[in-house]
Amino acid sequence: VTEPEPSAARPAAPVRVGLLGCGNVGAALVGLVETRREAIAARSGVDLEITRVAVRSLTRDRGVKLADGVLTTDAAAVVADPEVDVVVEVIGGIEPARELILDAIAAGKPVITANKELLANHGAELAAAADEKGVDLLFEAAVAGGIPIIRPLRESLAGEDVTRVMGIVNGTTNFILTRMTEEGTTYAEALAEAQSLGYAERDPTADVEGYDAGAKAAIIASLAFGTRVVAGDVYHEGISSITAADIASAASLDHVIKLLAVCERLEGPDGAEVAVRVHPAMVPVQHPLAGVRESFNAVFVEGTAVGDLMFYGRGAGGDPTGSAVLGDLVDAAVNLHKGAHATIGMGGRAQIRPIDDQQSPFYLSIDVVDRPGVLRSIAEVFERHGVSIRSLEQEGIGDAARIVMITHRAREADLQATVTDLRDLPTVHRVGSIIRVVGAEG
Amino acid sequence: VTEPEPSAARPAAPVRVGLLGCGNVGAALVGLVETRREAIAARSGVDLEITRVAVRSLTRDRGVKLADGVLTTDAAAVVADPEVDVVVEVIGGIEPARELILDAIAAGKPVITANKELLANHGAELAAAADEKGVDLLFEAAVAGGIPIIRPLRESLAGEDVTRVMGIVNGTTNFILTRMTEEGTTYAEALAEAQSLGYAERDPTADVEGYDAGAKAAIIASLAFGTRVVAGDVYHEGISSITAADIASAASLDHVIKLLAVCERLEGPDGAEVAVRVHPAMVPVQHPLAGVRESFNAVFVEGTAVGDLMFYGRGAGGDPTGSAVLGDLVDAAVNLHKGAHATIGMGGRAQIRPIDDQQSPFYLSIDVVDRPGVLRSIAEVFERHGVSIRSLEQEGIGDAARIVMITHRAREADLQATVTDLRDLPTVHRVGSIIRVVGAEG
Numbered sequence: 001v002t003e004p005e006p007s008a009a010r011p012a013a014p015v016r017v018g019l020l021g022c023g024n025v026g027a028a029l030v031g032l033v034e035t036r037r038e039a040i041a042a043r044s045g046v047d048l049e050i051t052r053v054a055v056r057s058l059t060r061d062r063g064v065k066l067a068d069g070v071l072t073t074d075a076a077a078v079v080a081d082p083e084v085d086v087v088v089e090v091i092g093g094i095e096p097a098r099e100l101i102l103d104a105i106a107a108g109k110p111v112i113t114a115n116k117e118l119l120a121n122h123g124a125e126l127a128a129a130a131d132e133k134g135v136d137l138l139f140e141a142a143v144a145g146g147i148p149i150i151r152p153l154r155e156s157l158a159g160e161d162v163t164r165v166m167g168i169v170n171g172t173t174n175f176i177l178t179r180m181t182e183e184g185t186t187y188a189e190a191l192a193e194a195q196s197l198g199y200a201e202r203d204p205t206a207d208v209e210g211y212d213a214g215a216k217a218a219i220i221a222s223l224a225f226g227t228r229v230v231a232g233d234v235y236h237e238g239i240s241s242i243t244a245a246d247i248a249s250a251a252s253l254d255h256v257i258k259l260l261a262v263c264e265r266l267e268g269p270d271g272a273e274v275a276v277r278v279h280p281a282m283v284p285v286q287h288p289l290a291g292v293r294e295s296f297n298a299v300f301v302e303g304t305a306v307g308d309l310m311f312y313g314r315g316a317g318g319d320p321t322g323s324a325v326l327g328d329l330v331d332a333a334v335n336l337h338k339g340a341h342a343t344i345g346m347g348g349r350a351q352i353r354p355i356d357d358q359q360s361p362f363y364l365s366i367d368v369v370d371r372p373g374v375l376r377s378i379a380e381v382f383e384r385h386g387v388s389i390r391s392l393e394q395e396g397i398g399d400a401a402r403i404v405m406i407t408h409r410a411r412e413a414d415l416q417a418t419v420t421d422l423r424d425l426p427t428v429h430r431v432g433s434i435i436r437v438v439g440a441e442g
Numbered sequence: 443v444t445e446p447e448p449s450a451a452r453p454a455a456p457v458r459v460g461l462l463g464c465g466n467v468g469a470a471l472v473g474l475v476e477t478r479r480e481a482i483a484a485r486s487g488v489d490l491e492i493t494r495v496a497v498r499s500l501t502r503d504r505g506v507k508l509a510d511g512v513l514t515t516d517a518a519a520v521v522a523d524p525e526v527d528v529v530v531e532v533i534g535g536i537e538p539a540r541e542l543i544l545d546a547i548a549a550g551k552p553v554i555t556a557n558k559e560l561l562a563n564h565g566a567e568l569a570a571a572a573d574e575k576g577v578d579l580l581f582e583a584a585v586a587g588g589i590p591i592i593r594p595l596r597e598s599l600a601g602e603d604v605t606r607v608m609g610i611v612n613g614t615t616n617f618i619l620t621r622m623t624e625e626g627t628t629y630a631e632a633l634a635e636a637q638s639l640g641y642a643e644r645d646p647t648a649d650v651e652g653y654d655a656g657a658k659a660a661i662i663a664s665l666a667f668g669t670r671v672v673a674g675d676v677y678h679e680g681i682s683s684i685t686a687a688d689i690a691s692a693a694s695l696d697h698v699i700k701l702l703a704v705c706e707r708l709e710g711p712d713g714a715e716v717a718v719r720v721h722p723a724m725v726p727v728q729h730p731l732a733g734v735r736e737s738f739n740a741v742f743v744e745g746t747a748v749g750d751l752m753f754y755g756r757g758a759g760g761d762p763t764g765s766a767v768l769g770d771l772v773d774a775a776v777n778l779h780k781g782a783h784a785t786i787g788m789g790g791r792a793q794i795r796p797i798d799d800q801q802s803p804f805y806l807s808i809d810v811v812d813r814p815g816v817l818r819s820i821a822e823v824f825e826r827h828g829v830s831i832r833s834l835e836q837e838g839i840g841d842a843a844r845i846v847m848i849t850h851r852a853r854e855a856d857l858q859a860t861v862t863d864l865r866d867l868p869t870v871h872r873v874g875s876i877i878r879v880v881g882a883e884g
Contacts, residue, residue, distance in 0.1 A: 032747055036601050043668040043789065044600055140598060146748040148590075148598035156582060156590035158486055159478050159768030226485040288754055291733040296750075305474055306588040306765040308738075310754035312730055323748040326601030340782035347485065 015333040016051040018084035018109075020075050020100055021091035022062050025114055025141070026053070028322030029088065029329075030064040036326065046333040052078040079104045086332050088325060089113040090141075098122055105129045105137065110332040110341065112325055114141035120215035120231035123222060136341045138328035143216045144169050144297040146320025147313035148327070153223040153301075154342070161304040162224045165263040166438065169216040171295035171315045172200045172207035173239050173259040177280075178293045180247050181256055187242055199295055210236035210259065210278040217261035220299065221276045225265045227350035229276055234261075235355040236278040246433045249365060249404055255282040256290045257435065266353060274350040275358045282363050284439040356413035361390065363406050365432040366422060370401040374427045378403065381425065385418040386410075400429060406437055457775040458493040460526035460551075462517050462542055463533035464504050467556055467583065468495070470764030471530065471771075472506040478768065488775040494520040521546045528774050530767060531555040532583075540564055547571045547579065552774040552783065554767055556583035562657035562673035565664060578783045580770035585658045586611050586739045588762025589755035590769070595665040595743075596784070603746040604666045607705040608880065611658040613737035613757045614642045614649035615681050615701040619722075620735045622689050623698055629684055641737055652678035652701065652720040659703035662741065663718045667707045669792035671718055676703075677797040678720035688875045691807060691846055697724040698732045699877065708795060716792040717800045724805050726881045798855035803832065805848050807874040808864060812843040816869045820845065823867065827860040828852075842871060848879055 017033070019026055033048050041047045053066060054075035072078060079087055079100050087104040089111060091097045097118050102125075104111050111130070113119070119126070119142050130137035140150045144167065153162075168174050172194055179190035191208070194200035206212045214234040221229040239259050250257050257280050264275040283290045288310045292298040297315025302308055314320035335341050368374045375394065382389055392405040407415070415434070422428050459475070461468055475490050483489045495508060496517035514520060521529055521542050529546040531553060533539050539560050544567075546553050553572070555561070561568070561584050572579035582592045586609065595604075610616050614636055621632035633650070636642035648654045656676040663671040681701050692699050699722050706717040725732045730752045734740040739757025744750055756762035777783050810816050817836070824831055834847040849857070857876070864870050 028747070032601065036603065039603070039668075040601055044785070147751060148594040151593060151598050152590040155773055156593050156766070156769040158772040159474065159482055160765050161478065161481070226481075286735075288733060291730060293728075303765065305470070305761040305768075307756040307759075307762050308754075309589060309756075310752070312754065313751035314749040317749075319747040320749050323602050323745065324598070326747075327598040330600040331597055334785065335782075338782055340777075340780055343487070343776065 012045060012047060012337055014047040014049040015336060016049050016083055016085045017329065018078040018081060018087045019050055019053045020078060020087065020089045020097070022053050022055045022064070023090065024318040025321045025325065026090045027062045027064045028318035029090070029325050030066065032319070032322050032326050034065070040330055044330050044334055046330060046337065048329060048333060051083050052081055054078045075100055076103065079109070080107065084109065085336060086110045086112070086329065088329065089115060090325070091115070092117065094118055094121060098126070101126055102129055105133050105135055108133060108135055110136035110138070110336060112138045112328040112332060114139065114321060114325060116142040116212070116215045116219060117231070120218040123219065123230075124228045131343060134341055136332045136335055138332055138342065140328050141321045141324035143219050144299055144311070144313070145315040145317060146323050147297055147299065147311050147315065148324070149220070149299045149311050150223060152311065153220070157301070157303065157306065160306050162301060163265055163304060164302040165220050165224045165299060166289065167216065167220060167261045167299040168258055168289060168292050168297050169261050169299065169315060170207055170213040170259060171297055172204065173213070174292065174297070175199050175295040176208070177239060177242070177257055177259065180242070180244065181251070184244060186244055187240060208240050209238035213259060213261045213278040217263055217276050217278055220261065221263035221274055221350070224263055224301070225272075225274055225350065227272070227274060227347040229274055229350045229352070233350070233352045234276045234278060237280065239280050241433065242280055243433065245365075246435065249363070250282050253282070253406070254285050255437070256285060257281070258283050258289060258292070260289070260438065268351060268353060270351065272351065273353040275353040277355060277358060280435055282435050282437045287439055356411070358412050359409050360412070361407055361409050361437040362415050363404070363433070363435040363437050364419070366403045366405075367429040367432065368401050368403060369427045369429070370396055370399050371427060374401070375403070377425055377427060378422065381421045382407075382418055384421070385414045387414050387418050454487060454489060454779055456489040456491040457778060458491050458525055458527045459771065460520040460523060460529045461492055461495045462520060462529065462531045462539070464495050464497045464506070465532065466760040467763045467767065468532045469504045469506045470760035471532070471767050472508065474761070474764050474768050476507075482772055486772050486776055488772060488779065490771060490775060493525050494523055496520045517542055518545065521551070522549065526551065527778060528552050528554070528771065530771065531557060532767070533557070534559065536560055536563060540568070543568055544571055547575050547577055550575060550577055552578035552580070552778060554580045554770040554774060556581065556763060556767060558584040558654070558657045558661060559673070562660040565661065566670045573785060576783055578774045578777055580774055580784065582770050583763045583766035585661050586741055586753070586755070587757040587759060588765050589739055589741065589753050589757065590766070591662070591741045591753045592665060594753065595662070599743070599745065599748065602748050604743060605707055605746060606744040607662050607666045607741060608731065609658065609662060609703040609741040610700055610731060610734050610739050611703050611741065611757060612649055612655040612701060613739055614646065615655070616734065616739070617641050617737040618650070619681060619684070619699055619701065622684070622686065623693070626686060628686055629682060650682050651680035655701060655703045655720045659705055659718050659720055662703065663705035663716055663792070666705055666743070667714075667716055667792065669714070669716060669789040671716055671792045671794070675792070675794045676718045676720060679722065681722050683875065684722055685875065688877065691805070692724050695724070695848070696727050697879070698727060699723070700725050700731060700734070702731070702880070710793060710795060712793065714793065715795040717795040719797060719800065722877055724877050724879045729881055798853070800854050801851045802854070803849055803851050803879040804857050805846070805875070805877040805879050806861070808845045808847075809871040809874065810843050810845060811869045811871070812838055812841055813869060816843075817845070819867055819869060820864065823863045824849070824860055826863070827856045829856050829860050
């Protein structure tokens with residue numbers, strides 16, 4: 001071979017990065033580009049350089065070293081700067097992120113974004129713009145932080161018939177549920193600990209009520225099934241009503257409670273439908289998702305040929321998320337040198353199955369009067385709505401009793417109708433938690 | 443936008459696949475291409491067609507439908523056929539696979555291979571040929587079957603400083619160890635069960651002695667550290683000497699025994715070194731690798747920024763492995779349309795740290811005479827070789843006693859010298875199993 005190794009003979013020109021936002025993730029990225037620059041150049045043949053950084057305040061200390069003139073408050077100028085080859089967006093939120101990304105794409109610049117909210121609401125618009133212009137739009141960091149899940153779904157599983165994806169994609173709620181499970185603390189105590197450790201915001205709504213996981217579920221479903229799902233399509237329930245008693249009940253049934261994002265591809269009367277929901281679920285202790293503890297994330301993928309897969313790691317934090325952005329950045333830079341780009345191939349709008357028509361096995365606890373005939377009247381209600389009981393245990397508490405049961409797979413609407421009628425029974429004091437169950441799909 | 447969608451307006455010409463080998467994986471691939479062809483075309487814009495299939499026997503029933511004239515015994519003719527755009531090699535072994543792949547690359551045809559043995563021995567030669575010619579050489583299926591691990595290591599973690607990878611990459615041995623752990627069976631019983639279920643070969647040497655895992659370790663280390671490691675660099679010990687007593691000891695210490703492929707990047711006196719070994723290891727029950735049961739595989743990756751990652755799934759079997767080949771095939775076909783290709787970027791030859799200089803904590807069991815002063819004489823031997831004891835338990839068995847201990851991180855050579863001297867002590871009946879420990883790196 002007489003041809004010289006191209007990267008050795010003639011070092012490629014630096015790929016100049018314009019960074020929009022320099023918070024937790026942005027600052028981590030600046031540090032990583034600095035420490036990894038030589039290793040990346042040696043390995044991938046691209047020399048990364050952070051040329052411009054747009055921030056809201058020029059005076060805040062971000063703990064990163066940047067040359068004079070790099071920082072600016074004018075994000076649009078960074079996007080338009082001819083000295084910027086690639087744009088990284090870590091501002092978050094819908095606007096101005098959406099407009100800035102569209103401007104970058106229009107200028108022919110690849111974009112890397114970690115913005116789940118934007119992708120879950122306007123992903124199709126951005127993907128169409130990127131495909132049309134022939135530039136990369138990469139977003140590994142938007143779902144499950146440092147875990148490579150977007151690229152496997154887009155590329156490795158491109159030929160696979162994915163039927164279901166279940167993810168623990170919110171570290172805050174997984175931390176809270178782990179504490180409740182392992183230490184026996186209440187929800188309020190575990191939330192307070194998460195807040196004191198910086199895992200939960202002062203207003204934890206976005207995490208604990210499932211909004212954050214819902215946005216990620218929309219992105220996962222879109223990629224897994226090649227069809228467009230938006231945040232508004234996702235039914236969600238949070239963990240704020242999970243009690244220590246629920247956790248103990250789950251344990252007695254050899255299950256743990258996890259907040260899951262569940263994406264299913266189903267056959268409907270008019271073709272393929274997609275069901276997407278976020279809710280607490282009982283997971284058998286032997287299921288790989290049950291072992292995902294603390295603030296870790298994991299995405300469990302079920303495919304017809306490939307079987308079960310799981311991707312596990314840190315779902316948040318500056319460094320893990322920065323690492324995911326950096327992987328995308330290297331990819332985009334290599335593509336830029338080659339004149340290539342990845343295709344997203346987002347399909348048409350998904351047919352969403354309404355939550356009422358989705359199916360799952362359910363766990364219920366029912367407090368009743370301890371009197372003969374009570375169980376028969378309860379069984380009659382289940383029968384009336386076509387909900388079949390899989391297993392049942394009854395325990396006395398003074399002159400009352402608690403019935404704990406798991407149903408076979410049932411329609412949500414039928415289960416809700418059952419619960420409404422149970423509440424009307426004079427012998428029923430209270431229907432407690434209703435929790436969907438994974439792995440009992442009989 | 444006036445430009446028409448290219449794939450919609452003008453369906454791309456089929457990408458014609460030449461398949462070398464039609465055993466388990468090849469037959470699965472033929473089936474998958476048939477059932478998934480339309481879905482792949484709709485999503486990725488490539489139409490895959492299996493044009494030629496080279497086999498050893500034309501008469502054997504493979505359970506697949508192939509048009510007349512597709513089957514041939516002439517593999518070289520398939521590679522050379524101008525009607526073949528992409529070559530898939532699932533023959534296995536070094537020759538003629540190596541020559542066929544080099545011929546395909548020389549002809550400018552992308553190659554997908556599942557051949558771990560070939561890659562672990564001649565990967566650098568193949569990668570250099572592919573990079574020079576500018577064609578894809580993809581091999582997701584060569585390590586851990588259906589689990590996407592090659593693409594994440596090559597692309598997602600391209601910027602990451604990976605420090606260690608530990609993998610359960612052999613399903614046969616994981617099945618055997620799971621049975622021994624969960625059912626209390628002996629190694630021989632579990633092996634017989636694995637053989638009767640078709641998980642183990644009649645001659646199980648390649649699996650149970652760690653050769654198979656060693657080849658995969660070489661490939662993983664090469665990609666994780668960007669430096670060339672070959673099968674011969676990998677130290678390996680198998681599981682055939684693991685006893686039910688070892689499994690019970692591990693359980694009493696809240697550990698499970700797994701056959702691990704361990705790849706570490708270390709600093710040596712002359713720069714970076716790579717340590718690669720395959721051996722049974724005690725893994726703490728709370729470690730994510732401990733929950734990987736039955737014939738499942740998993741690869742655990744530790745990086746400076748990204749933290750801990752794990753990739754879990756089916757490591758073998760026609761369908762899972764075929765799914766991985768199909769993912770690569772779609773990728774190669776899309777690249778072919780774009781005139782692009784992936785770069786492997788294999789670095790120079792790795793500096794391998796010899797096994798004697800590698801370090802680990804160790805578990806040992808020592809049968810001794812139950813007499814005062816015995817422990818002191820044993821402690822003296824450890825001290826002489828600089829091996830520090832982390833924890834120790836002693837239990838009497840009649841007039842003998844068993845000492846079970848875990849050391850701090852120690853050099854292999856020092857540990858071996860310690861064991862040699864222990865065996866010379868008159869008070870030591872027997873030094874039993876010596877098992878490396880994960881997660882006690884104090």
